[in-house]
Amino acid sequence: MKGHNPRPEEAGSAEGLITEAAVLKAGDRVVYPNQGVCRVTGTEVKEIAGQRLELVRMEREEDGAAVMVPRNKVASIGLRRVASQEYVEGVFHYLAAQYSDPELDWKIRHRDNADRLITGGVLGIAEVVKGLHSLSRIRPLPTKEREQYDNARHLLVAEISAALDIPAALAEDYVDYALMPPAGTKFQLKPPPKPVELPVRLSRRKPIARAEEDIGLEDLGLELGEVAELGEAALGEEKAEGEAVEGEAGETAEAVEGEAGEAAAPAEAPARGGKPARAARKPAPAARKAAPRKAEKARSPKKAAKKAPARKAEKKAPRGGRR
Amino acid sequence: MIRIVLLDSLDPSDVAFLCKTLYQAFGLGTEPAGERKLPASAEADDGRVDAVKLVREAGAPKVIADDKILFLCSADLSLEPGPLGEPPCWGFAQQGGERAVVSTKRMPARGVSESSIENFRRRLARESIHFVGHLWELHHCYDARCAMHPSWSPNLPANPEMDLCNFCRDKSERKIRLAKT
Numbered sequence: 001m002k003g004h005n006p007r008p009e010e011a012g013s014a015e016g017l018i019t020e021a022a023v024l025k026a027g028d029r030v031v032y033p034n035q036g037v038c039r040v041t042g043t044e045v046k047e048i049a050g051q052r053l054e055l056v057r058m059e060r061e062e063d064g065a066a067v068m069v070p071r072n073k074v075a076s077i078g079l080r081r082v083a084s085q086e087y088v089e090g091v092f093h094y095l096a097a098q099y100s101d102p103e104l105d106w107k108i109r110h111r112d113n114a115d116r117l118i119t120g121g122v123l124g125i126a127e128v129v130k131g132l133h134s135l136s137r138i139r140p141l142p143t144k145e146r147e148q149y150d151n152a153r154h155l156l157v158a159e160i161s162a163a164l165d166i167p168a169a170l171a172e173d174y175v176d177y178a179l180m181p182p183a184g185t186k187f188q189l190k191p192p193p194k195p196v197e198l199p200v201r202l203s204r205r206k207p208i209a210r211a212e213e214d215i216g217l218e219d220l221g222l223e224l225g226e227v228a229e230l231g232e233a234a235l236g237e238e239k240a241e242g243e244a245v246e247g248e249a250g251e252t253a254e255a256v257e258g259e260a261g262e263a264a265a266p267a268e269a270p271a272r273g274g275k276p277a278r279a280a281r282k283p284a285p286a287a288r289k290a291a292p293r294k295a296e297k298a299r300s301p302k303k304a305a306k307k308a309p310a311r312k313a314e315k316k317a318p319r320g321g322r323r
Numbered sequence: 324m325i326r327i328v329l330l331d332s333l334d335p336s337d338v339a340f341l342c343k344t345l346y347q348a349f350g351l352g353t354e355p356a357g358e359r360k361l362p363a364s365a366e367a368d369d370g371r372v373d374a375v376k377l378v379r380e381a382g383a384p385k386v387i388a389d390d391k392i393l394f395l396c397s398a399d400l401s402l403e404p405g406p407l408g409e410p411p412c413w414g415f416a417q418q419g420g421e422r423a424v425v426s427t428k429r430m431p432a433r434g435v436s437e438s439s440i441e442n443f444r445r446r447l448a449r450e451s452i453h454f455v456g457h458l459w460e461l462h463h464c465y466d467a468r469c470a471m472h473p474s475w476s477p478n479l480p481a482n483p484e485m486d487l488c489n490f491c492r493d494k495s496e497r498k499i500r501l502a503k504t
Contacts, residue, residue: 062419089406096407136465146490153462157418166403167375168418169457174405176463176473183477187407 015121015193016081021056021071029162030058033078033118036155037061037162043071062158083122087193088163091126094192095178102135106145109135113148120196122159127195128152133179325349325455326356326384330377330396330424334433337444338395344448344485345455348470349495351391356384361398371401374415378422386421389502391458393451394424413450413474416457423454429474442482449485450474459498461491 018030021043028040038058045054046068055068069077083091103109113131116124132141132149141149153175161171181187325345327338342353365376377400383392400412416423425447433443452470464471467478469488487495 092406133465140466143490149465150462150490150494157462164405169416170375170402170405172418172463173402173410173412173473174407176476177405177410178407180473180476180478182411182475185408 015083015087018079018081019075021074024056029082031080031082031159032067035060035067036158037082038067078118080121082162083159085163088122088160090193091123092174092178093190094123095126095130095175096187097189097192099130099134102131110145117152123193123195125152125156129156325351325353325391325393326386327353328356328383328392328394329358330361330381330394333395337447340444341448341451345451348452348487349455349499361396367401372398374400374402374412374424378415378417378424391455392422393455396424397427399428400426411475414454416454418457419460420458423458425450425454445482445485449483452485456491456495459495461495464488464491
């Protein structure tokens, strides 16, 4: 999932979080979030894109895939030590405990689960497995969450297997023995470890670029001041042409709104067939004036619906103000 | 190729049924590969057999890359107890590995009637699919109708299905496609 990479230091830290690369040495076993258990094989210097980078080299235990992390990024990616045996035992007590109601809003649930997998440590992964498992009792999981459940289970099994030094299949049996105990089984449960707090998530939407920044003026070789002057001049001409133009003014105004949207964001909404809209290439004089003012408004999704009237107005434009 | 090795005697018709079912489940050729003795080193003090040791130490036929070996036995298998106790053991497989074992000890008695034989075969096939699935890196599935659902689960019906769910089937097919051979 793109955009789902909260920095671990923004959240509460999971057990054994590695905050500096200096503590890593060859042979250490670490957990790379969303990748699984890796073994540090050493450091090396590489030149990448003209930059000399010092990298920590790791090997994923599962398949031997090489993972290289710049030393200065070690703190921010959420690399951590394999959980201790005592902590993993606490995780089993968590898995076997009763579960409260799962989050029913799938967007929030999916986002939180993605965060837990990255920043939550082994208990966070167990929370995802348990949460989705509980939900699957209510109804089958959708494909996306089914995959997330399988990934989380894979990560959990791999880490438990590494922590307890047992085969992965045995670790999975332990997990499911806690999640789905045979009829009549009762456990003497202890309080589980405290879960890691998830980061407070602010809106991740990109700030909207100001209208004058991207309406394509640079392509036309104009500056905003010139456009305003041109627009006023064109308005004067329109007035001089008389009342006939006024009949179409409403449609032209519609066109202006629609076209301004396209002109303001040509890359976002290219015309069908890959060709840029005619109006975006050569905006009507009125559009030139209105574009900066209307561009902000034109960004709303509703404006897409106004494209059709815009084209209609565009056809009529030669009779009116456009030349 | 899946090779079935008998550590205890089993009716040939049951083995034939198992070969056919495994072939249908994974699309891989399946054949009996003879009999072997249960390794004495795997026997524990309590009379049971350590499943992890058995899988590691049992004698096996010659295999080539991506071949899987399924041992069938009737011994009471045991696992090392975990933090919450010892899970019931129907078999064991090396996750993503080469060897698995299934025991008939906990299965319904074969009996002599057609229905009991059918039930026995279906359960044997279901457990074999389950552990061969582990060999292809499948995890346990929450769907009680899937063969990858844990064998001891209270949600499992008396005569469970011997098929994989769509997700597990797709995953196994993907893994098999990506295999070396």
